[in-house]
Amino acid sequence: MLAYLRANVGRAVSGEELRYVAREKTSDWARRLRELRTEEGWPLYGKQTGRPDLSINEYVLEADRQTQPHDRKIPDDVRQQVLERDGYKCTACGWSRDRWTKLDPRFFEVHHRTPHAQKGSNTADNLVTLCNVCHDAAHAQRKPRLD
Numbered sequence: 001m002l003a004y005l006r007a008n009v010g011r012a013v014s015g016e017e018l019r020y021v022a023r024e025k026t027s028d029w030a031r032r033l034r035e036l037r038t039e040e041g042w043p044l045y046g047k048q049t050g051r052p053d054l055s056i057n058e059y060v061l062e063a064d065r066q067t068q069p070h071d072r073k074i075p076d077d078v079r080q081q082v083l084e085r086d087g088y089k090c091t092a093c094g095w096s097r098d099r100w101t102k103l104d105p106r107f108f109e110v111h112h113r114t115p116h117a118q119k120g121s122n123t124a125d126n127l128v129t130l131c132n133v134c135h136d137a138a139h140a141q142r143k144p145r146l147d
C-alpha cells in the first residue's frame with residue numbers, strides 16, 4: 001500500500017484502490033492508513049485531516065518524505081485546527097492550494113513557533129501553517145537545527 005501511494009504522490013487515490021492494493025479487510029487498511037500518517041510520519045491526508053478539497057474516501061500522499069519524529073506527535077485534530085485558523089494559507093508567503101502546479105508541487109506543514117526541543121508544545125497556539133518551501137527556509141535559519 002505504501003509503495004502504491006509513493007508511486008502516486010500528489011494524486012488523490014480512493015479507498016477502493018487502497019483496499020485493493022492492501023488486500024486486506026476494510027478495518028485493517030483503514031488502520032494502516034492512520035499508522036502511516038501518525039506513526040511513520042507520511043504526509044497522507046484525507047477530507048477530515050487537512051484536505052477539505054477532497055471527496056470523502058479519498059486520500060493524498062502529499063510528498064515522498066516522512067516528517068520528523070517529533071512532528072508525528074501533533075494530533076490530527078490540532079493540525080486540522082491550525083490549518084483552518086490560518087485559512088489554508090502559508091503564514092509566511094501566502095501560498096494556498098489553488099496555486100499548486102506540477103512544477104511547484106507544494107504542500108502544507110505545521111511548524112512549531114517554539115521548537116519542540118525547547119519544550120514548545122504541540123498545541124495550536126504554538127503551531128503555524130507553512131508551505132514546505134517556507135518550512136525548509138525556517139529551519140535553515142535555526143542553527144543548530146532544533147526542531
Ligand SMILES: [Zn+2]
Pocket residue numbers: 090091092093094095130131132133134135
Ligand atoms: Zn510559504
Ligand SMILES: [Zn+2]
Pocket residue numbers: 110111112135139147
Ligand atoms: Zn518546523
